[in-house]
Amino acid sequence: MRVWSVLGxxxxxxxxxxxxxxxxxxxxxxxxxxxxxxxxxxxxxxVFTSADNYSALPFPKQDVWGVPEGQCTAAGLQAAAxxxxxxxxxGLAGDAQRPTRVxxxxxxxxxxxxxxxxxxxxxxxxxxxxxxDPLSAKLAGCTQPDWxxxxxxxxxxxxxxxxDAREYLSALQTVLGQGAAPNLDSIPxxxxxxxxxxxxxxxxxxxxxxxxxxxxxxxxxxxxxxSDEKSLMDFVKLRIAYFSAQYGGLEIAQRYSSGLMAxxxxxxxxxxxxxxxxxxxxLNLVALGSALGLxxxxxxxxxxxxxxxxGLAFHLKDGIVTAQSVCHTFDKTSxxxxxxxxxxxxxxxxxxxxxxxTAKLTSVILAECVKKTTRExxx
Numbered sequence: 001m002r003v004w005s006v007l008g009x010x011x012x013x014x015x016x017x018x019x020x021x022x023x024x025x026x027x028x029x030x031x032x033x034x035x036x037x038x039x040x041x042x043x044x045x046x047v048f049t050s051a052d053n054y055s056a057l058p059f060p061k062q063d064v065w066g067v068p069e070g071q072c073t074a075a076g077l078q079a080a081a082x083x084x085x086x087x088x089x090x091g092l093a094g095d096a097q098r099p100t101r102v103x104x105x106x107x108x109x110x111x112x113x114x115x116x117x118x119x120x121x122x123x124x125x126x127x128x129x130x131x132x133d134p135l136s137a138k139l140a141g142c143t144q145p146d147w148x149x150x151x152x153x154x155x156x157x158x159x160x161x162x163x164d165a166r167e168y169l170s171a172l173q174t175v176l177g178q179g180a181a182p183n184l185d186s187i188p189x190x191x192x193x194x195x196x197x198x199x200x201x202x203x204x205x206x207x208x209x210x211x212x213x214x215x216x217x218x219x220x221x222x223x224x225x226x227s228d229e230k231s232l233m234d235f236v237k238l239r240i241a242y243f244s245a246q247y248g249g250l251e252i253a254q255r256y257s258s259g260l261m262a263x264x265x266x267x268x269x270x271x272x273x274x275x276x277x278x279x280x281x282x283l284n285l286v287a288l289g290s291a292l293g294l295x296x297x298x299x300x301x302x303x304x305x306x307x308x309x310x311g312l313a314f315h316l317k318d319g320i321v322t323a324q325s326v327c328h329t330f331d332k333t334s335x336x337x338x339x340x341x342x343x344x345x346x347x348x349x350x351x352x353x354x355x356x357x358t359a360k361l362t363s364v365i366l367a368e369c370v371k372k373t374t375r376e377x378x379x
Contacts, residue, residue: 022275023264024093024326026083026311027282028105029113030076030216032065037206039195041187048181051206056177057223059210064219072109073217076308077116079337083309083328084117086338092313092326093275094119103263104279105132113309114279130371131259132280142369145251147194154249155189155196158241162189165200165241168234172203175225196246204242208235216308216330229300237302244304247283248290254366256287261361262370268316268354282306291364293346298325299339312343321357322350 033051040049052058067073072080088094099122104114106129114125130137135144155162169185181187184207189198211232214221226232247253260278267276278284285306289296297303298310310327323343331337345352345360352360 020098020273021267021271021316022092022098022313023267024087024275024277024311024313025260025284025288026113026117026277026279026326027285027306027308028107028109028279029072029080029116030213030308030330031072031109032062032067032069033059033206033210033213034069035059035061035206035210037202039193039197039201041181041198041202042190042192045181045187048202051210052179053181054173054176054179054184054202054207056179060214060219065217070109072112072116073213075217077112079216079309079328079330080113080116081118082337083326084119086336087117087119087277087326090338090340093277094121095275096121098273098275100275100277101126102277102279103128103131105129105281106137107281110279110281114277117277117279119275119277128371131263131278132284133256134259134369134371135255139369139371142255142366145249145255147252148191150249150251151194151196151246152191154245155191158245158248161241162200162245165238168238169199169203171231172207172235172238175222175231176207196242200238200242201246203235204239208239211235212239212307216328218332233300233302236305236307240302240304240306243282243286243306244290247286250291250364253287253290254364255369256283257291258364258366258369259371260284260288261291261365264314265358265361265365268314268321268358271316285310285312288312292360294323294343296323296325296341296343298327298341299329300331301327313340316354319354321352321354 035051037049040046062068065073093100100119101122102114102120103126104110106127111127130139134142173183184199184203187199189196189200211221211226289304298305301307307327312323313326314323325341325343327339328337329339344350
């Protein structure tokens, strides 16, 4: 396995003591949901792959969302513009004194979000698929992880939190009403074909995610049945637990975060006054957080939230790296649409020296999954 290194580069940098460099990783806009899951429950419930199978009422379709599934809604693009303006007003990006590059995954919703943010000052929005998803980009040398073994190991390590998440299934089913499928809390969870499938996945990917997207797109949440924030946030906790189990294992997390970590390390090694805004997915956020052992909280969202237009900002100043969470609150009564919060590095520290931060990055970056750059890659 190759080891990715910028340590030699760091030693050669002529430091600008006043430099303030920032990299922000954001999840894309609120989008229309995917209401069918190709990774359905285990037999005998494998036929129930539609969200409508689990509810008494059909979920809103394209005529309500206004766009095809997976694409940014009109309200979602407006929210992206609001977040961009808030980031600019806080001096985090889009400042004429610090050039801002915006780079998006080569997926329509990511590019649309990047453009709607309105933050790029030095060039048009750039598109870079391997940076966010080297597996789909078929980056040479970046092989598939052992999905079954990695997910099973993560499930075994997080059984307590997954069991806690299952405690919300009954309440979620009450909101949904009875559908054609069995109740969510009666469907077991198993690792099959590289995925944790069962009641938790259905609740996470087909239901809880849809409810968040409804809130973020100014639609009634669960046909108006979820009006209090606590209930919605309980269902969000369920999805966070599922996503961590499914994608937080190191072998998987490395594939979806190594390019991002390399990008951060390269920019910080150059020690320039600049900002990079990277627009990707919730998968990138959970992968980066898992690989680096991060804990964060932002606004109304639960710890390690993955809501649309949420993200992590890393700052380098005076040789010290700090991080903060950023997110859109989707709260119409709030003065500002944006909130920010604390991020803790592994071990509970709020800051690291650049040397320690870079050492952590290089210890987990999988060089095979980083697009070749001018930086040193050693065997």
